[in-house]
Amino acid sequence: DTEVTQTPKHLVMGMTNKKSLKCEQHMGHRAMYWYKQKAKKPPELMFVYSYEKLSINESVPSRFSPECPNSSLLNLHLHALQPEDSALYLCASSQDGGTSSGANVLTFGAGSRLTVL
Amino acid sequence: AQTVTQSQPEMSVQEAETVTLSCTYDTSESDYYLFWYKQPPSRQMILVIRQEAYKQQNATENRFSVNFQKAAKSFSLKISDSQLGDAAMYFCAYRSAEPWEYGNKLVFGAGTILRVKS
Numbered sequence: 001d002t003e004v005t006q007t008p009k010h011l012v013m014g015m016t017n018k019k020s021l022k023c024e025q026h027m028g029h030r031a032m033y034w035y036k037q038k039a040k041k042p043p044e045l046m047f048v049y050s051y052e053k054l055s056i057n058e059s060v061p062s063r064f065s066p067e068c069p070n071s072s073l074l075n076l077h078l079h080a081l082q083p084e085d086s087a088l089y090l091c092a093s094s095q096d097g098g099t100s101s102g103a104n105v106l107t108f109g110a111g112s113r114l115t116v117l
Numbered sequence: 118a119q120t121v122t123q124s125q126p127e128m129s130v131q132e133a134e135t136v137t138l139s140c141t142y143d144t145s146e147s148d149y150y151l152f153w154y155k156q157p158p159s160r161q162m163i164l165v166i167r168q169e170a171y172k173q174q175n176a177t178e179n180r181f182s183v184n185f186q187k188a189a190k191s192f193s194l195k196i197s198d199s200q201l202g203d204a205a206m207y208f209c210a211y212r213s214a215e216p217w218e219y220g221n222k223l224v225f226g227a228g229t230i231l232r233v234k235s
Contacts, residue, residue, distance in 0.1 A: 042208055042225035043162070056222065088160060104150045104212055106223065108162035 003027075004109035006091050012115045015081060021112045023074040023091030032074040033106065034066060035090040043090055049074060050096065081116045088113050119144045121211050123226035130199045131234050137184075138194045138229050140209030148214040151185070151192045152223075157205040165207070168192065170214075196231075204233045 004025045013019050023032065031050045035043035048056035049068040057066075063085075065077040074091055092106040120143045130136035142151070153165040168176045168185050175183050180197045196203055209226040 040206070040228070040230070042228055045222050048222070090162065092162075104152075105164060105167065106162075107164075108154075110159065110161040113160075 004091055004093055004107050006089075006109035006112050008112055009110070010113045010115075012117065013078065013081065014117050015083075017081075018077070018079045020078065021076040021089055021091075021114070023076075023109055024072055025093045025107070026072055027093065027107065028071075028095075029093035029107070030071060030096045031094045032068065033092040033094075034074070034076055035092065037088040037090055037111070039088075047076075078114070081114075083116050086114055086116045119146075119149075119211050119213070119224050121209050121224050121226035123207075123209055123229050125229045126227070127230045127232065129232045129234060130196070130203075132201060133198055135195060135197045136199055136231065138196075138207055138209075138231065140192045140194070140226055142190050142192065142209075142211050142224075144190070144211065144213075146213055150212045150214065151183075152210040152212070153181070153183070153192075153194045154208045154210060154225075155203075155205045156208065156228075157202075162208070166194065199233050201233050201235060204231055206230050 007022045033048050034046040036046055037043040045058050046060045047066045052068045063080050067075040088111045090111045091109040094106050122141045124139055149170045151168045155163045155165045166176050166178045166181050166183055168183055175185050182195045184193045206228045208228045211224045
């Protein structure tokens with residue numbers, strides 16, 4: 001299995017809702033990432049988990065809450081979002097977060113398109 | 118901080134012809150990695166090609182090749198025999214050879230939209 005699977009593909013939520021995005025990989029990768037991408041813009045890093053521990057938080061508002069229950073699964077919990085949070089949310093994984101050659105190859109999922117009303 | 122610049126917001130190429138996408142970067146480091154990622158309308162970011170800075174030989178992957186000029190800090194992507202499926206947004210990206218724990222991350226350029234005409 002060489003894929004990163006993200007669910008749901010599309011999500012519409014109100015500003016008072018609580019929802020979650022899910023990301024799964026079975027490549028044995030030990031680093032996982034959340035990116036936010038606006039239309040026709042490059043992805044922006046949000047969080048990095050390395051060996052199931054949060055290693056980077058790019059000053060993301062607390063209404064976004066990441067969780068890494070195990071080495072294969074990464075969640076992004078959403079609560080009280082704003083319309084400007086509407087974007088494509090990409091998950092990615094890599095072999096690890098170290099300095100190996102494999103650490104530098106990110107495999108991306110197809111993303112979850114989030115619309116906040 | 119490192120920066121990556123893609124000066125071509127959009128490019129067009131005729132099917133079967135060759136196109137070159139430009140990328141320049143700024144860094145004070147000597148050891149790093151450079152990437153080209155492709156993002157078609159299906160949204161998934163796909164790694165096209167990777168170059169390690171300590172390797173002088175330009176990377177090649179089938180119809181895709183790079184022209185890596187370390188002194189000039191330039192990393193262009195050449196697509197030969199362009200196909201309709203090559204139409205996508207292309208992102209150039211840089212990553213330091215330091216591990217994540219040192220705050221290292223993948224730095225993307227603004228992207229170039231490539232259109233392929235039949």
